[in-house]
Amino acid sequence: xxxxxxxxxxxxxxxxxxxxxxxxxxxxxxxxxxxxxxxxxxxxxxxxxxxxxxxxxxxxxxxxxxxxxxxxxxxxxxxxxxxxxxxxxxxxxxxxxxxxx
Amino acid sequence: xxxxxxxxxxxxxxxxxxxxxxxxxxxxxxxxxxxxxxxxxxxxxxxxxxxxxxxxxxxxxxxxxxxxxxxxxxxxxxxxxxxxxxxxxxxxxxxxxxxxxxxxxxxxxxxxxxxxxxxxxxxxxxxxxxxxxxxxxxxxxxxxxxxxxxxxxxxxxxxxxxxxxxxxxxxxxxxxxxxxxxxxxxxxxxxxxxxxxxxxxxxxxxxxxxxxxxxxxxxxxxxxxxxxxxxxxxxxxxxxxxxxxxxxxxxxxxxxxxxxxxxxxx
Numbered sequence: 001x002x003x004x005x006x007x008x009x010x011x012x013x014x015x016x017x018x019x020x021x022x023x024x025x026x027x028x029x030x031x032x033x034x035x036x037x038x039x040x041x042x043x044x045x046x047x048x049x050x051x052x053x054x055x056x057x058x059x060x061x062x063x064x065x066x067x068x069x070x071x072x073x074x075x076x077x078x079x080x081x082x083x084x085x086x087x088x089x090x091x092x093x094x095x096x097x098x099x100x101x
Numbered sequence: 102x103x104x105x106x107x108x109x110x111x112x113x114x115x116x117x118x119x120x121x122x123x124x125x126x127x128x129x130x131x132x133x134x135x136x137x138x139x140x141x142x143x144x145x146x147x148x149x150x151x152x153x154x155x156x157x158x159x160x161x162x163x164x165x166x167x168x169x170x171x172x173x174x175x176x177x178x179x180x181x182x183x184x185x186x187x188x189x190x191x192x193x194x195x196x197x198x199x200x201x202x203x204x205x206x207x208x209x210x211x212x213x214x215x216x217x218x219x220x221x222x223x224x225x226x227x228x229x230x231x232x233x234x235x236x237x238x239x240x241x242x243x244x245x246x247x248x249x250x251x252x253x254x255x256x257x258x259x260x261x262x263x264x265x266x267x268x269x270x271x272x273x274x275x276x277x278x279x280x281x282x283x284x285x286x287x288x289x290x291x292x293x294x295x296x297x298x299x300x301x302x303x304x305x306x307x308x309x310x311x312x313x314x315x316x317x318x319x320x321x322x323x324x325x326x327x328x329x330x331x332x333x334x335x336x337x338x339x340x341x342x343x344x345x346x347x348x349x350x351x352x353x354x355x356x357x358x359x360x361x362x363x364x365x366x367x
Contacts, residue, residue: 001104001105001108001148001149003215004210004211004215005108005109005112006108006145006149007206007210008112008207008210009112009115009116009145011202011203011206011207011210012112012116012119012203013115013116013119013138013142014202014203014206015199015200015202015203015206016116016119016120016122016123016199017119018195018198018199018202019123019195019196019198019199020122020123022191022194022195022198022199023123023189023190023191023192023195023196024123024188024189025188025189025190026128026176026188027176028128028169028172028173028176029122029123029128029131029188032122032123032131032132032135032169033122033123035135035139036119036122036135036138039115039119039138039139039142042142042146042158043142043145043146046146046149046151046154047149049149049151050149050150050151050222051149051215051218052215052216052218052219053218053219053220054150054218054219054220054221054222054223054226055219055220055221055223056220056233057226057229057230057232057233057234057238058233058238060151060154060226060229060230060233061230061233061234061238061241063146063151063154064154064157064230064234064241064245065241065245067154067157067158067161068245068248068249070161070165071161071165072248072249072252074165074168074169075252075253075256076252076255076256076259078172078256078260079255079256079257079259079260080259081172081176082259082260083259083260085176086262091176092188093190094190
């Protein structure tokens, strides 16, 4: 186990999640991709804490923030999906194109 | 050595189940594949002394994925996976971008000169985390708490069945008055003033009668069930009118107040 091995795992998870977030049409599947990306951040934060600066708790705090973000992202994502579905029976991203930035 | 083997098995399992999320046909299976990926990551965190955070990830993700499974069943057309399912757009570009990102990150991981390890892990990392959160990292804790509160409020506001102007769709009441909007608003305004005067002079019961009179010209002084009903209907109908978003600001105000006074009297 090295820092590089953990970061490789993090990069793989991030990339798989990125693929899902970019390619999925269903809003729920898209959120799964986002969750996988944050999952990669959790791994990277933990690895940086253990292999770079275990003396301070900064890395652990980062992991805690990432885990919280994961939960909040899912809650808000489902709330938006519910609002969209109630308003216009939409549950795929292509039909919600007015949300495009 | 044993730890190394465990890490690589967990890493492969995490990435494999993470990939399965986008391969399997069923939404429910995708949810549980994602859960398996999170469990592998949580266990991998246990290998680097993050006992609290590893268990936290495991427990939180079990609950989160169970909630997600419920939403899956709610929103998915193919929750049981009985048919092949591919719901992707721009698949090749997405594959290319994510492969490129992975290559870039991997190149960075193996070429960057990472800093040397400073310090040693504390005997109890959980205690160190708790003391940091309650001490120098208190701001992080406060921001997390506020963010959770804001998310709770915002998600409830978003998910309730209401549109931008109170009701999502103005429910057509079968017995709502069919007067034009201006006349209607004027009626309510009159009701408001009548109500206010009557409350000053004669008390609540009389106010109720005046209210009904202003709307539907009931004989004054007769306090019949019909009077009650008509007043109520008029008020309700006006509410629906206000909810439909056509602005009659001042009139709406008067009308609502009249309605409120009447409700209080009743």
